[in-house]
Amino acid sequence: MFDPQRGFVDPLLSWYEQNGRHDLPWREPDRTPFEVLLAEIMLQRTTAEAVAGVFRPFAARYPTPAAAAAAPSDDIKGLVEPLGLVKRAAYVRQCAGQILSRHAGDVPREHSVLVDLHGVGEYTARSVLIHVHGLGVAAVDTNVRRLLSRFFDVTPEQSQIAVLADALAPSTRSSDFQHAMLDFAAEVCTADSPGCSSCPLRGPCATAEE
DNA sequence: AATCCGGGGTA
DNA sequence: TACCCAGGATT
Numbered sequence: 587m588f589d590p591q592r593g594f595v596d597p598l599l600s601w602y603e604q605n606g607r608h609d610l611p612w613r614e615p616d617r618t619p620f621e622v623l624l625a626e627i628m629l630q631r632t633t634a635e636a637v638a639g640v641f642r643p644f645a646a647r648y649p650t651p652a653a654a655a656a657a658p659s660d661d662i663k664g665l666v667e668p669l670g671l672v673k674r675a676a677y678v679r680q681c682a683g684q685i686l687s688r689h690a691g692d693v694p695r696e697h698s699v700l701v702d703l704h705g706v707g708e709y710t711a712r713s714v715l716i717h718v719h720g721l722g723v724a725a726v727d728t729n730v731r732r733l734l735s736r737f738f739d740v741t742p743e744q745s746q747i748a749v750l751a752d753a754l755a756p757s758t759r760s761s762d763f764q765h766a767m768l769d770f771a772a773e774v775c776t777a778d779s780p781g782c783s784s785c786p787l788r789g790p791c792a793t794a795e796e
Numbered sequence: 797a798a799t800c801c802g803g804g805g806t807a
Numbered sequence: 808t809a810c811c812c813a814g815g816a817t818t
Contacts, residue, residue: 629813636804636812670802673816707815727813768813777811778807 593789594737595754601786602766610634611641613765619693619718621645626710627677632669640668651691654682677705695719722760724751729771736775739792
């Protein structure tokens with residue numbers, strides 16, 4: 587019987603320790619909850635490499651929800667422009683304002699409250715819960731969906747993948763596990779030409795390319 | 797359920 | 808040229 591712990595979670599975490607993108611600025615241990623939220627919004631449909639190029643000045647300019655809420659909208663827009671999807675400048679400003687007015691400037695800790703923030707959906711809310719609060723769940727993005735649907739040979743339907751991802755997420759290392767899935771999917775289990783020949787995972791994967 | 801947003805990188 | 812990228816809002 588296939589053991590997802592031995593065949594997937596453990597080797598994935600081992601791969602991550604050796605090969606993960608540990609230098610990304612929003613993964614630094616002293617990151618604030620608002621910095622995590624800022625990063626996740628900038629990362630929506632945007633490569634980590636692109637966000638890495640602008641994140642430090644962005645976070646330095648808007649260290650708190652109060653700073654972001656008070657900024658002229660064109661000001662934030664200028665920092666988002668090189669990434670595309672410029673409407674995210676409005677996400678950041680409105681979201682920061684809501685955190686100020688509704689939550690006294692503290693990033694919420696509950697899923698139902700997080701998803702009520704402008705620009706915060708299922709993925710971003712879960713990311714905050716995982717990386718800030720250590721909740722033992724997973725966040726399904728395009729990388730996770732591709733990786734899990736391939737490896738477990740199931741349809742990429744969102745709700746099924748979400749259940750599977752939560753079941754796999756370790757209760758004590760959910761942040762590492764989430765980053766491991768993202769990095770592995772971005773660097774090995776890529777959308778086209780996945781590196782199957784060097785894949786350290788062993789299991790029911792039906793994807794086979796040399 | 798579809799459509800739109802978007803610049804940058806890659807094949 | 809066409810497709811992809813740590814999605815979410817809008818219709």
